[in-house]
Amino acid sequence: MSRYGRTGQLIRLNLRRDRFRILMWVILLAALMTSVAWKFEGIYGTQSEIAAIKGTLASPGIVAMFGAFSFTGKVTTAEIFANEMLLFMALIQVVMNLALSIHATRYEEDLGITELVRAHAVGTAAPLAAAATELVLINGFLGILYSLGLTAANMPGASIEGDWLIGLGLASTGLLFGILGLLTAQLADHSAGATGLAYSLFGLSYLARMITDVQHPHLTWWSPLGWVEKLAPYNQPNWTPIWLSLLSALVLAELAVLANNHRDLGAGAITTRPGRRTASIFLRGPLSLIWRRQRNVIIGWIVGIIIFGVAYGTVFNTIGDILKTNPTMQQVFGTAMVHEANHKVLLSFTSLLAIIMAAVAVIPGMQLILKLHSDETRGWLEALYARPLSRTRLLFSYVGTAFITSTLAYIGGLGGIVVMGDASLKHVQDGISASEFWQGIWAQLPEIWVFLALSVLLVGCWPRLKALSWFYLALGFISVYMGSLLKLPAWVKNLAPSGWMPRVPQHEMNWTTFSWMVVLAIVLVIVGWLGYRRRDLHMS
């Protein structure tokens, strides 16, 4: 029996097991890409529209978010499209790949399914090879769909080569990170650890590309996530990034196989150590239990978001210096005006970042709330139910931790941006003041709370629909992140709470909106709580 025996059968099994997941991702991503391409000529069709957006895209704030692209000669609709969409689509595709790769390997192993499979006449590396093949197939298929969709959309300035470059470029970037997920799945000894490790590396490459993009774009070659920017599909098509991605993916795959051969099933390179003989005096109820189980995750998220914020803050001095892009301004308008303008730019940059930080800060809280249900179905709560412990207390232990985590994460993230940003400036008066900072905090917190409250409602009343929380968060994030660049109508932005509050601190804080959003969050939590007290709990 070879080490790869029956890989083919496992691939078929994997594809069947994941069919709905795959279908959902593929349809969503392909539809997003194609529909934007389809509409794009209507958004940026004329030369004046292109000229206007070209300036915006060159500003350091947007570069930090969407990547650095060089424009030469006459800029076409297709080039603007590539600039706005490439990095964004790559990010979503990486998220998809990490979710699929760890689900197909480490998660199955945690459930004991891999043990069952390996007990049959199946090669030792076959489950890993099957997962890798699955990723190749999905990414390849999605890449081809992208290319065909782009070709069909036929934007002004697009070329067939560019269309295929985008499709295959995104596919190879996705694959690279998918294989990275397979590798971390071999290193960590459970799926949560593998996911954490993979996301840390993903975050690191994102930060590396952001900092290099703003300061020295040629250094972006050092971040795998930066490679998609180097495709330059519609001005100077470059196939090098694809070869680089595929080569790196191959190396990582080889490492994953190596790690797989040198470990026991169920164990990782990073092993679990023995722990305490008795519980500490702090571990005494549901709240401390969540903390004990999730503290690494919670601390990890908060620290991660702060680092994320600090990294954004380091580009303040580049962004908030109008003289760099417009050196004659000081002579024309005088110093005071320049400082005023710098301040305005930073305010608008911070307001945009606040939305991103809020969306990211919702994630750990939402995970905690949804965990109440996954713990329930995995039987981990059964031992707790038999204790003198009301459902109310159980629910609010999770919900309270979630709200505090997300709130702290957001304050930490925005704090990181503002503190680091202000410190990097030559003239402090250009930066964000303390009162502006707190306005930014109060403006986004109700949005975070409404998202979390919606999850409480779902877990309390309709736990089967809990995945809707993620869809809604993604919708809210995309509608504000991409909303103005894609010129989405106002009602789309108003679909999710992220669009209800004006951009603060760029605009004034609206306390009426604040109040009713807080009330809405409270009502949703109460309804969810009533539902949770009434419904049957599910057990595996």
Next chain:
Amino acid sequence: MTNPVLQINHLQKKFGHFQALKDITFDVRPGEVFGFIGPNGAGKSTTIRVLLGIIRASGGTATVFGQNVWSDSVSIHQRLAYVPGDVYLWPNLTGGEIIDLLLKMNGTAHSAKTDDLIKRFGLDPTKKARTYSKGNRQKVALIAAFSQDADFYIFDEPTSGLDPLNERIFQEAVLDLKTRGKAVLLSSHILSEVERMCDRIGIIREGKIIETGSLAEMRHLTRTMITVTLGDDFDVTTLAGTHGVTAGHQPHEWQFSVEDAQLSTVIDALSQHQVIALQSTPPTLEDLFMHYYTGKE
């Protein structure tokens, strides 16, 4: 007579259109071990989950300590200990931490008794729960339950992963509870265990309790196996009141079963034919079980 600890009356539970529990009625009294037996999917665990207030009954009543299992679950659980059939533990906590946590949540603490139980069951409390086998996970739950001073103990197939040594320790611990006047509800597949420990037994089939009573009472409902060697050529097949008569290995040896009501008539008839040897075997719980489930003896 003391009040029952657990009282269930015509309990029903529907999951959508599926009627999981149709009619469950039984009670458990202090100082007694009640055996709850039935095949997979008959509704044992569903019944127990209703008792714990995890799921809500669709009809009938169930009370523990005279309190409603759904609305008063928190105060009931103050005096209740439970070990589930499949024990899931938080993977990144150690067994020792989990035992202490579970005890603290009942307002008790790690005691000398806990240490003693850890030693007797041979558990390594410093290992992370992720690395425990099924049996070790069950030990964690059992140690937490036995070191708790509850009045009502519910065990849902608690020994399915234990080795025979640990199974014996479990049985000793349960009998100790009984002598201390505690009430125990034991759901199990291991019929020899139930036969040895339980005072009364309830048999559940397709969501209905079809029989409750002591093993002795239940035996009256079925037939006694008799093996007899006679001194003459009497043909037992002609004897009224016997069932399944077969000739034995020896000449004049017969095997058959008799309903309890017919026992004295049959014995009277046999005594006319010089009984040389007679062996009567009461039905085992397994025979009873088969009798109820397959309709054969």
